Amino acid sequence: MSPRERVRRQPRAQTREELLDAAARVFARRGFHGASVEAVSEEAGFSTGAVYSNFESKEELFLSLYEERIQRRRRELREAVERSGGGAAGLASAAANVGEIFRRERDWFLLYFEFSLHAARNPGFARRFEAVREEGLTELAEGLAEGLDRAGLGGSAVDPGDLARAVRALSHGLALERLVDEESAPEALLGRVLALIFRGLRAELETEPRAPGSVQDE
Secondary structure, three states: OOHHHHHHHOOHHHHHHHHHHHHHHHHHHHHHHHOOHHHHHHHHOOOHHHHHHHOOOHHHHHHHHHHHHHHHHHHHHHHHHHHHOOHHHHHHHHHHHHHHHHHHOHHHHHHHHHHHHHHHOOHHHHHHHHHHHHHHHHHHHHHHHHHHHHOOOOOOOOOHHHHHHHHHHHHHHHHHHHHHOHHHOOOOHHHHHHHHHHHHHHHHHHHOOOOOOOHHHO
16 A cells, blocks of 8 residues: 555544654654654655645654653653552652653653754744643643642642742753763652652641641640
């Protein structure tokens, strides 16, 4: 079956999924700048026209991959937290999951940092990239807010959005360290640092002045 016939005979959603899978493999092998739409179409077994009928550009392909990854990571983290029962155990489980990702998806982090530099040099495109990054940040903030509530830290003065931004920066920083030298940032390091952060939030709540007549004073 020729690429053109294949495109006509299968659902558009299936074609899109296969193109994204092919793009992930090509990006992993060649990097963002080394990859091409032609290479993606050849990897997937479709015509170049099939790629452009589903994605406007190579940048669009990456953004779609990024969105898909955000959704997948959200499911994985929620499942890790739910299996552990939430609370402090949930925090440890989520951190361990992220640590595993550092090791398992090295190519993804290489690609992400390469793409970040590409966006930094192209202000117009950077706005689209930031919109997708904000989607991921919102997902993380919601998960952290839920975790804070389960751990009895819902009254913390730290905004979940600010905390999410700090956690993302920390995890990306450790991922960058591991790209250069894996021994410099052990998988368990993120969990230890997050545990210290949550311990500090708890201590802050416990030392806050209590309002007269509050339940704690009775």
